[in-house]
Amino acid sequence: MAAGCIGAVCVARPRRTGGPAGKVPDRSQGALPRGRRTQQEDTSTHRGNSFLIFTGGASASRRGSHPAVYLLTIGLNHKTAPVEVREKLNIPRERVGEALARLRAEVAVREAALLSTCNRSEMHLVIDDWEDALRGATAFLERFHGCVRSEFEKYLYHHVDRSCVGHLFRVASGIDSMIVGESQILSQVKAAFDVARAEQSARLVLDELFRRALRVGKRSRTETDISAGALSVGSAAVELAKTIFGDLDGRAVMLLGAGEMGELTARHLLDNGVTRFLVANRSLDRATELARAFGGEPVRYDTYSEHLKDVDILISSTSAPHFVVTRDAVALALRKRRDAPLFFIDIAVPRDVEPAVNRLENAFVYDIDDIQAVVAGNRAERDSEVSRVETIVEREVNDFMRWFQGLAVRPVIASLTSRAQQIRDTEVEQALRRMPDLSQKQQEIIRALGKGIAQKILHAPIVHLRQSSESQDGYVEVETVRRLFNLEVTREEENAHRGG
Structure with a gap:
């Protein structure tokens, strides 16, 4: 295993062995506490293959009385799972629509959105039964990704209702990112929302949730300094290269992958004195375009390994589902370099560089998890801004929950x-x-009288019902009214008011 020193911090690839622990939050929870919640407070847990089933509180009480919809988030991220696990559940951008279609066909969900980035893979769902949805969604992950449940299940976190809302708002605001305050996540949340809308799987609830999440993300960046001077994954990768070589003047770098992440990395490389810049990409036109924009040289993707001997650093960020940089190719390049060190910064998920490269003498590989050491200080400097963002998140969560809980009252x-x-x-x-013998006008007066009496009688109960929807035990009063007046709300009526 390769290790390197960043300032006084020695970096080795982290090896996590366990998942988070905690409890499934329920609808009876009050406002979020000030300050940051820990992963343990926000997640559910399980023992072996059996989930700990929540049996108390509002959710359990409502289950037996009438149909209810729940918000559920299932996922893993850089905090709970190492990159070798995250890459198993990564969904390429071009397959998100397919994954949504299969998820809705195979699991009982009303609405769904999928957020998949290099640091997280999450399902955001609107469902009728969160216990069934947990089991169904976990089984779907196993089928869709073709991996064994035991390989990823212990790394999953689960959020229900309020915790789900708070989690997405924190993600959009950038305070749940590996690099606190980075702006790319907001565009990734929007992209997930756009695909869900295009697939007609984000309707009333998720439409409202994601619109508000995007608003929280924008507010966080305009009303606080959370993004002021923030690093990106690409810029952090460059900082790592500088700690290895010091000054980058005179160094040769190859960029493998010319997507958004690669382009951002290229800008930082040029700002730090790189003199030779090679770009390899599956699309030679795209590689040529990026190389021309930055004064570099395009390289055919299938010949990149022939140029390894000529570079000092390879920064890889392709979307390939398999290893691109192999041990054999690197071993050959090292021999031609007369064993001069060759550094790889692999910011792709799934990873591009075969792990066996790490075992070669003078080959040093750093992946997306190693970048955390670079940005640890960046997080410490932003703690005061995180607190300000949390205040925005808390208020927005409260506003959304009032809207969401009101959905149960409307039908x-x-x-x-x-x-x-x-x-x-x-x-x-x-x-x-x-x-x-009454005239037409007299009949209309009688009808208007009846309408007025009914409206005045209903006014107070309706106002009370709307107000009660904002309280922790409001569902009890809603159910009382339902029973007192023998009201039957059909699934069709409920769907009409919930967009289901």
């Missing part, structure tokens, strides 16, 4: 109003039949 209010109108119309028409 009940509609049913109550409809019942009152039916009784009013029936009684008024019966009375009018007993008074056949």
Whole structure:
């Protein structure tokens, strides 16, 4: 295993052996506490293959009384899983639509969105039963990615309702990122939302949730200094190269992969004195375009290994699903370099550089997890801004939860109003039949009187129902009204008010 020193910090690839622990939050929780929640507080846990099933609180009580929708997030990220696990669940951008279609066909979900980046893979779901959804979604991950559940399950975290909302808002704001305050995640959240809308899998609830998440992300960056001087993964990779070589003047670098991440890295390389710059990409036109923009040289993707002998640093960020840089290719390049050191910074997920390269003499490989050591100080400098962002997140979570909890009230209010109108119309028409001599104008006065009485009777209960939806135990009062007036809310009516 290769290791290197960054300042006074020695870096070795982290090897995590366990997943997070905690509990599944429920709908009865109050406001989020000030300050950052730990991963343990926000996640569920399981023993072996059996999930710890939540049986108390509002969620359990509501389950037996009437249909309810839940928000559920299932995922893993750089905090809970090493890169060798994250890459197993990574979904290439071009397959997200396919994954959404299969997920909705195979698992009982009302709405779904998938967020997959180099540092996280998450499902954001609207479901009827979170226990069934947990099992179904986990099984889907196993089938879709073709991997064994035991390889990833212990690294998963689960968020329900309020915790789900807070998590997505923190992700969008950049405070849950490996590099706190980085801006790329906001565009990635938007891209996930755009695909979900295009696939018609983000309707009422996820549409509202993601719109608000994007708003939180923008507010966090304009109302605080969370992004001021923030590193990106690409710039952090360059900083790592500088700690290895010192001054980059006169160094030759090859960029393998000319996507957004590669382009950002290229800009930082040029700003730090690189004199020779090679670009290899599957699309030679794209490689030529990027090389021309930065004064570099394009290289055919299938011949990149022939140029390894000519560079000091290779920064790799392709979207290939397999290893691109092999041990044999590097061994040959090292012999031609007369064993001069060759450094690889692999910021791709899945990884581009075969792990066996690490075992070669004078070959040093750093992956996306190693970059965490570079940005540790960056996080410490941003702690005060994180607290300010948390205040924004907390307020926005409260606002969303008021809206979300109100969804349970709307079909009940509609049913109550409809019942009152039916009784009013029936009684008024019966009375009018007993008074056949009334003029048309007099009949309209009677009908208006009935309508006015019904509205005044309903006003206080409806106001109370709307207010109760914002309280922790509001579902109890909603259920009481439902039983008192013998209201039956059909699934069709509920869907009409929830967009399901």
